[in-house]
Amino acid sequence: xxxxxxxxxxxxxxxxxxxxxxxxxxxxxxxxxxxxxxxxxxxxxxxxxxxxxxxxxxxxxxxxxxxxxxxxxxxxxxxxxxxxxxxxxxxxxxxxxxxxxxxxxxxxxxxxxxxxxxxxxxxxxxxxxxxxxxxxxxxxxxxxxxxxxxxxxxxxxxxxxxxxxxxxxxxxxxxxxxxxxxxxxxxxxxxxxxxxxxxxxxxxxxxxxxxxxxxxxxxxxxxxxxxxxxxxxxxxxxxxxxxxxxxxxxxxxxxxxxxxxxxxxxxxxxxxxxxxxxxxxxxxxxxxxxxxxxxxxxxxxxxxxxxxxxxxxxxxxxxxxxxxxxxxxxxxxxxxxxxxxxxxxxxxxxxxxxxxxxxxxxxxxxxxxxxxxx
Numbered sequence: 001x002x003x004x005x006x007x008x009x010x011x012x013x014x015x016x017x018x019x020x021x022x023x024x025x026x027x028x029x030x031x032x033x034x035x036x037x038x039x040x041x042x043x044x045x046x047x048x049x050x051x052x053x054x055x056x057x058x059x060x061x062x063x064x065x066x067x068x069x070x071x072x073x074x075x076x077x078x079x080x081x082x083x084x085x086x087x088x089x090x091x092x093x094x095x096x097x098x099x100x101x102x103x104x105x106x107x108x109x110x111x112x113x114x115x116x117x118x119x120x121x122x123x124x125x126x127x128x129x130x131x132x133x134x135x136x137x138x139x140x141x142x143x144x145x146x147x148x149x150x151x152x153x154x155x156x157x158x159x160x161x162x163x164x165x166x167x168x169x170x171x172x173x174x175x176x177x178x179x180x181x182x183x184x185x186x187x188x189x190x191x192x193x194x195x196x197x198x199x200x201x202x203x204x205x206x207x208x209x210x211x212x213x214x215x216x217x218x219x220x221x222x223x224x225x226x227x228x229x230x231x232x233x234x235x236x237x238x239x240x241x242x243x244x245x246x247x248x249x250x251x252x253x254x255x256x257x258x259x260x261x262x263x264x265x266x267x268x269x270x271x272x273x274x275x276x277x278x279x280x281x282x283x284x285x286x287x288x289x290x291x292x293x294x295x296x297x298x299x300x301x302x303x304x305x306x307x308x309x310x311x312x313x314x315x316x317x318x319x320x321x322x323x324x325x326x327x328x329x330x331x332x333x334x335x336x337x338x339x340x341x342x343x344x345x346x347x348x349x350x351x352x353x354x355x356x357x358x359x360x361x362x363x364x365x366x367x368x369x370x371x372x373x374x
Contacts, residue, residue, distance in 0.1 A: 006038050008155045009148070014189075018147050030144055037148040040116075045109060045132025045160075061096055063239050064204075068101045069246040069280075069317075074198055077250045078107055081194035082157055084187050085110055086271045088176060088200075088279065089165035091207050092118075093243070095133060098163060098202060101245045110161035113153075113183055115169060132160075136183070138168055150186035157190040163200075166272055172213045174360035176276055179268035181261075188258035188267075199248035199271055201278035201317070203361070206241040206333055214357035238336065244280035246317060276364045281316050283330035286323075287340075288358035289366070297345040301327055307366070314365045 009015060015034065022030035077083045087098060095118075099109045109132065116135040119127055127133035134156070137145060156162065164184070167177035187195070207213070251271065257263040290303040304323030311318060320326045331347075334340045339351045339358075349355055 003042065005152070005155050005159065006035075006042070008158075009038060009151045010034075012151045012155070014147055015151050018144070022144075033142075033144045034148050037145050038152060041134055041149065041152050043111060043127075043132050043134050044129050045111065046130050061093065063241070064093065064097065065240075065242045066097065066101055066104070067242050067244045068105070069244065071101070071105045071107075071247060073247040073249065074102060074107050075105065077196050077198050078161065081196065082190075083110070083161045083250070084157070084184075084195065084197045085161065085163040085200050086166045086184070086197050086275065087163065087202055088275050089167050089170045090202055090204060091170065091209055093204075093208055094165070094202055095127070095131065097243045098200065098245055099131065108161060110163040111156060112163045113165065138180075146182075149182075150189060153183060153186035154190040157187060157195065162187065166268065166275065170209075170213065172216055174214070174357035174363075176272070176279075176364045179272040181264050181268045184268050184271075185258060185264045188253060188256060188264065192253040192256075195253055196250035197253060197271060198250050199274040199278060201244075201246045201248070201275045201280065203244045203246075203280040203282055204241045205282050205284050205330075206239065206337060207357075208239060208241075210337075210354050210357055211351075214351075214354040241333070242282075244282070244319075246278040246280060248274050248278045277315060278317055279361070279365075281311055281318050281362050281365070283320055283326040283328075284334055285358050285361045286320070286326040287330040287334060288355045289362055290323075291340065291347055291349060291355065293352075294346060294348045297327070297347065300347055310367065311362070311365055316362070316365045 019030055019034070074083065074085070085098070087094065095112055095114055099112065103109050112127075112131065112133040113136050114127060114133040116137050118124065118133070119135045128135075136149070140146070153162065162183075164187075166179045166184070168180040171177050187197075251274075253267075256267045286304050286307055287300070290300055290307055295303070301323035304326050308318065308321070308323065308326075320329065331340075331342060334355075335342055337354075339349075339354050341348045341350045
């Protein structure tokens with residue numbers, strides 16, 4: 001028996017047209033492949049069960065202080081129609097943090113578009129049958145998959161809200177990545193009159209996987225998630241952080257043309273810029289951006305104050321008002337994490353690649369003169 005969404009996808013004009021053209025081209029297995037992809041994409045959401053489960057990351061998740069901002073925006077947006085949440089991507093914890101923030105405030109949870117590498121083992125069962133995550137093959141070139149994915153997303157948005165990570169995967173060097181357009185293009189093929197995009201920025205004082213991401217620098221290959229999970233548990237020892245989830249003003253979609261690649265790219269760029277402005281500028285990032293290999297405390301405070309002046313000019317979302325305040329809040333977490341060393345009034349860099357990772361998280365808000373390499 002086919003579920004309602006699958007039936008709707010198979011009835012869409014683009015799927016019918018693709019099947020007809022494939023049949024003419026002698027590709028007899030196209031229908032079976034589309035059915036297999038639809039089965040792979042299918043997901044179920046049971047958020048109350050999720051809260052009750054002691055899932056593999058629960059011991060780490062308890063160590064996060066959730067700090068939502070402007071939650072009234074998604075409350076109002078979901079009251080008017082369907083919502084696409086477009087977020088940056090920092091950590092595997094993002095999948096857990098953002099839906100819980102919404103649920104904490106009585107906002108219906110969205111389906112999450114997540115990389116298919118997260119769907120192996122027990123965590124895969126959790127994502128597929130509890131959190132409502134939809135597995136996405138990010139780098140496939142198979143036209144049958146691409147047309148199926150876009151049709152599936154368009155139909156899904158008739159029934160659910162959707163959370164997408166505009167950058168695709170996590171940032172491995174800390175900086176904001178260029179936006180991806182695939183899922184956004186698919187969303188534009190849905191009923192755009194009753195749909196809005198809500199930009200979302202997530203930021204952590206300390207990213208759980210900072211050591212792993214920073215030392216790898218770029219994503220060279222897809223590693224098994226079980227290995228990544230083991231590393232997260234390892235670096236979770238003594239881990240504690242705030243997680244800021246900031247919602248931006250809704251954007252309507254009716255004026256954007258899904259048939260124009262330029263229009264879709266311009267929309268993605270605009271959303272990315274809004275996410276960048278919403279991204280919380282945290283003390284750890286300020287200290288990381290200001291610190292040279294070795295600096296005295298007062299010199300470091302002055303340098304952070306200079307960065308704050310420039311960030312105010314960029315209308316950044318600041319968490320502190322002064323360099324002294326930033327230093328007071330950032331020193332202990334970075335020392336405990338083993339990223340910097342403080343000897344009396346002198347600050348020294350210990351883990352340069354990790355410190356650069358945090359400095360780059362606010363790179364998009366600073367001019368070339370305001371950026372520092374260690």
